[in-house]
Amino acid sequence: MPVKRADKTPMPVREANLRAHDFEEVNEGYCFAHAMFEAERCLRCQDPVCIDGCPVRVPIADFMHAVAAGDMPKAAELLRTANPLAAICGRVCPQEAQCEANCHMTKRFGPVAIGHLERYVSDWEMEQPINDEVAKPWRDEKIAIVGSGPSGLVCAGELARMGYTVTVFEALHAPGGVLRYGIPEFRLPNSILDWEIQSLERLGVEFVNNVIIGKTLKLEQLFGEMGYKAIFIGTGAGLPKFMGIPGESLNGVYSANEFLTRINLMQAFDFPRSETPLSVGKRVAVIGSGNTAMDAVRSALRLGAEHAMVVYRRSENEMTARIEEYEHAIEEGVEFHWLTNPIEVLGEDGWVTGLKCLRMELGEPDESGRARPVPIEGSEFIFPVDNVVLSIGTRPNPLLHKATPELKTHSWGGLLVDERQVETTVHRVYAGGDAVTGAATVILAAGAGKRAAEAIHADLSVDREKSATN
Amino acid sequence: MVKIVEKRQLTPITKLYRVYAPLIAKAARAGQFVIVRVREGGERIPLTITDYDRDSGLLTIVVQEVGATTRRLGELQQGEEILDMVGPLGEAPDIPSGGHIVGVGGGYGSAALLCLMRELKDRGENTTIIMGAREKDLLILSDELNEICDHVEICTDDGSAGFKGFVTERLQQMIDGGPPGPPDYVIAIGPMAMMRAVEKTTRAAGIANAASLDPLMIDGTGMCGGCRVTVGGETRFACVDGPFFDAHEVDFDEAVSRSKMYVKQEQKAAACQRSAAGAA
Ligand SMILES: Cc1cc2nc3c(=O)[nH]c(=O)nc-3n(C[C@H](O)[C@H](O)[C@H](O)COP(=O)(O)OP(=O)(O)OC[C@H]3O[C@@H](n4cnc5c(N)ncnc54)[C@H](O)[C@@H]3O)c2cc1C
Ligand code: FES
Numbered sequence: 001m002p003v004k005r006a007d008k009t010p011m012p013v014r015e016a017n018l019r020a021h022d023f024e025e026v027n028e029g030y031c032f033a034h035a036m037f038e039a040e041r042c043l044r045c046q047d048p049v050c051i052d053g054c055p056v057r058v059p060i061a062d063f064m065h066a067v068a069a070g071d072m073p074k075a076a077e078l079l080r081t082a083n084p085l086a087a088i089c090g091r092v093c094p095q096e097a098q099c100e101a102n103c104h105m106t107k108r109f110g111p112v113a114i115g116h117l118e119r120y121v122s123d124w125e126m127e128q129p130i131n132d133e134v135a136k137p138w139r140d141e142k143i144a145i146v147g148s149g150p151s152g153l154v155c156a157g158e159l160a161r162m163g164y165t166v167t168v169f170e171a172l173h174a175p176g177g178v179l180r181y182g183i184p185e186f187r188l189p190n191s192i193l194d195w196e197i198q199s200l201e202r203l204g205v206e207f208v209n210n211v212i213i214g215k216t217l218k219l220e221q222l223f224g225e226m227g228y229k230a231i232f233i234g235t236g237a238g239l240p241k242f243m244g245i246p247g248e249s250l251n252g253v254y255s256a257n258e259f260l261t262r263i264n265l266m267q268a269f270d271f272p273r274s275e276t277p278l279s280v281g282k283r284v285a286v287i288g289s290g291n292t293a294m295d296a297v298r299s300a301l302r303l304g305a306e307h308a309m310v311v312y313r314r315s316e317n318e319m320t321a322r323i324e325e326y327e328h329a330i331e332e333g334v335e336f337h338w339l340t341n342p343i344e345v346l347g348e349d350g351w352v353t354g355l356k357c358l359r360m361e362l363g364e365p366d367e368s369g370r371a372r373p374v375p376i377e378g379s380e381f382i383f384p385v386d387n388v389v390l391s392i393g394t395r396p397n398p399l400l401h402k403a404t405p406e407l408k409t410h411s412w413g414g415l416l417v418d419e420r421q422v423e424t425t426v427h428r429v430y431a432g433g434d435a436v437t438g439a440a441t442v443i444l445a446a447g448a449g450k451r452a453a454e455a456i457h458a459d460l461s462v463d464r465e466k467s468a469t470n
Numbered sequence: 471m472v473k474i475v476e477k478r479q480l481t482p483i484t485k486l487y488r489v490y491a492p493l494i495a496k497a498a499r500a501g502q503f504v505i506v507r508v509r510e511g512g513e514r515i516p517l518t519i520t521d522y523d524r525d526s527g528l529l530t531i532v533v534q535e536v537g538a539t540t541r542r543l544g545e546l547q548q549g550e551e552i553l554d555m556v557g558p559l560g561e562a563p564d565i566p567s568g569g570h571i572v573g574v575g576g577g578y579g580s581a582a583l584l585c586l587m588r589e590l591k592d593r594g595e596n597t598t599i600i601m602g603a604r605e606k607d608l609l610i611l612s613d614e615l616n617e618i619c620d621h622v623e624i625c626t627d628d629g630s631a632g633f634k635g636f637v638t639e640r641l642q643q644m645i646d647g648g649p650p651g652p653p654d655y656v657i658a659i660g661p662m663a664m665m666r667a668v669e670k671t672t673r674a675a676g677i678a679n680a681a682s683l684d685p686l687m688i689d690g691t692g693m694c695g696g697c698r699v700t701v702g703g704e705t706r707f708a709c710v711d712g713p714f715f716d717a718h719e720v721d722f723d724e725a726v727s728r729s730k731m732y733v734k735q736e737q738k739a740a741a742c743q744r745s746a747a748g749a750a
Contacts, residue, residue, distance in 0.1 A: 171556065171689065171691050172556075172689060173507055173514075173553075173554040173556070209554070210554050210555060210556040211493065211556070212556060212557075212559075212690075212691060215497065215557065215558060215559060215691075216493050216494060216497055216556070216557065216558070217493060217497070218497075238691070238692070238693040239692050239693065240693070240694070240695045242695065242698075242705055244705075248705070249698055249699075249700055249705065249724055249728065251727060251728060251730075251731045252731075254695075254696070255694060255695040255696075257693055257694050257695065258688060258694035258695055258696045261688055261689070261693070261694055262688070266511070266513070266514070266688070267511045270511060271735065271738075271739070272735070272738045272739045272741075272742040273511065273742065274511030274512070275509075275511060275512045275513050275538050275539060275739045275743075276511065276512075276513055277513075277731075277732040277735035277736065277739070278735075279731065279732070279735075350724075350727035350728075350730075397691060397692050397693065398692075399691055399692060399710060
């Protein structure tokens with residue numbers, strides 16, 4: 001069969017019933033032959049529309065050429081210049097809704113596996129010998145980054161490459177943001193994140209953990225006594241929403257953030273060797289249908305739940321998780337209860353015993369354009385469960401702007417930024433990622449970090465010239 | 471890493487540490503807390519700031535050994551380091567001026583009241599502290615508190631020092647007009663059962679009462695929701711909205727139940743810790 005008519009090369013994965021009991025990575029990655037074959041499937045379109053689907057405009061066509069020619073250094077260079085977190089994005093981007101959605105191969109044979117190749121090339125890059133000299137900044141200005149999620153990491157890296165002295169302040173005891181505390185190792189191994197962070201350290205970026213800007217240090221102090229010339233805020237959207245239904249404070253009910261943080265940041269899977277306790281019973285219901293819900297339900301499965309269930313008030317079509325995670329979840333035995341709306345958590349002696357739900361049906365489209373779920377009268381029923389994990393969304397954390405009233409926000413909590421989409425209402429304070437957009441994606445956060453770095457460089461260059469002429 | 475500059479054993483299970491944490495000491499206000507982690511894979515636990523000194527950058531914390539993490543912390547010696555410490559967290563309480571302000575501290579709670587009481591005294595308030603312990607040897611920092619507060623009322627269960635009985639009984643005597651006089655505002659810090667009993671006492675007398683809640687916490691920034699408490703029928707996060715709440719509005723039943731969430735696992739962790747120590 002001609003290559004151009006072959007189906008998308010499947011990602012080699014670990015067997016479902018094995019992987020569903022540990023936290024090792026599910027996807028094994030392409031081998032060289034897979035990669036060469038897959039890159040050859042690219043049609044070399046005159047007008048590579050895949051690039052329009054990429055939020056950071058990776059030059060995918062050139063990248064495919066390089067991979068197909070076996071020129072990995074060039075492919076890696078192309079990738080990293082456009083997307084500094086390629087090894088991560090190759091694993092977690094919703095490619096099916098971005099670059100691959102636009103691929104001309106999609107309709108008939110399945111898209112070229114741009115994401116899998118991105119991962120392949122970045123993994124190749126990580127295996128290359130590194131020069132462990134630490135770069136020295138050559139500009140005078142110091143820049144502070146608040147938060148070490150993807151937006152902060154990318155902003156830090158770009159600015160360090162431009163010669164600035166960069167310090168990243170992180171509230172938690174380890175850097176990475178959601179990449180560290182949220183996304184589990186079976187999707188994104190910590191070693192990948194550590195590699196990215198070490199590369200930034202080699203660029204001269206300094207990481208300071210356990211510092212909460214707004215509490216430990218105020219923005220005024222960063223500018224004043226500490227002498228930073230610009231600040232980037234990449235504090236994410238980490239505040240979990242609760243449903244406001246009765247029983248949410250029963251023991252055994254978690255926000256997905258808490259559930260995942262205990263596991264990922266604090267190694268609850270290794271209890272009692274790690275001292276982080278977590279309660280995971282035989283029946284765990286996760287409410288929601290995004291990536292976070294999939295991560296939580298699959299983690300519950302790995303920690304011994306016999307029935308790990310997703311409960312969602314809309315239908316499968318409205319699910320927001322990456323398609324690959326959904327498929328993997330099904331293979332691993334996760335149970336899905338669509339059109340099911342939880343209305344009460346039931347308990348006994350302070351502990352969860354059940355989840356009272358209503359069956360729903362789809363009605364007219366709502367404000368979001370999705371069919372509105374409406375309750376079916378008299379359909380109330382009870383799931384017996386030991387745990388409930390709420391994964392119904394998060395919003396930006398108000399902590400920093402509460403401490404800095406000049407930092408203005410939208411009514412829903414997102415930071416206001418200028419027409420360039422980078423500078424906040426405070427002079428020389430920039431922001432990007434989930435803190436500005438609300439919960440979104442790694443690649444959008446990475447893109448925002450890059451955009452902010454460019455703006456910071458441009459603005460500081462103006463400041464520099466001004467002070468030189470004065 | 472935070473260096474331990476001084477360690478003092480206050481009771482067999484209570485230790486006082488002065489640590490070098492200049493950024494936290496500089497930003498700290500009375501009533502706030504820090505979160506510490508003692509080892510890789512360890513829990514993150516909240517500890518009230520007992521005192522701070524902005525000039526020397528020293529922060530004082532008092533640790534009562536109740537679980538695996540506090541025991542591990544208790545083993546650390548002067549010159550050693552605490553792995554992680556973040557803060558100051560939470561909000562300083564807003565205590566109205568004027569009147570007789572009474573702090574009620576049980577266990578480590580009297581230590582937690584230290585800098586708060588000093589701040590109130592500096593503000594010119596009339597202050598009393600009622601501190602309780604099972605027996606005389608378990609009382610902590612009474613000399614320091616004596617210097618700060620106008621009145622120090624000591625209560626022991628066995629009568630080995632001061633008043634024989636619970637802090638609430640002493641509080642009731644004061645409410646009934648006994649010296650040093652009825653309180654206008656009560657601040658309770660200590661075990662949940664004590665704070666709840668204090669609340670009952672002040673409620674009956676119609677006296678304003680703040681309680682410092684210390685539920686299980688992880689991040690301390692509002693990210694996990696693990697520290698949620700129900701206050702006045704609403705879900706609040708103790709780490710960012712607290713730790714002080716109007717005691718009369720707190721759902722203590724729920725708070726007590728939530729604080730016991732991991733009792734079984736904690737026993738397991740403690741057993742594991744003991745067997746590891748035995749093997750070493
Ligand atoms: C479980 C989970 C799974 C996800 N899966 C995917 C996926 O598969 N694909 C995808 O594209 N996206 C996914 N997302 C979304 C994606 O992770 C986020 O959009 C992205 O991480 C946002 O990046 P950020 O830089 O804005 O902030 P974050 O990653 O949220 O990082 C913010 C950091 O700032 C720190 N911080 C906050 N306030 C302060 C302060 N005042 N001082 C100092 N530090 C502070 C926080 O502790 C945190 O470390 C997922 C999210 C979750 C929660
Ligand atoms: S400790 Fe996590 S929200 Fe309060």
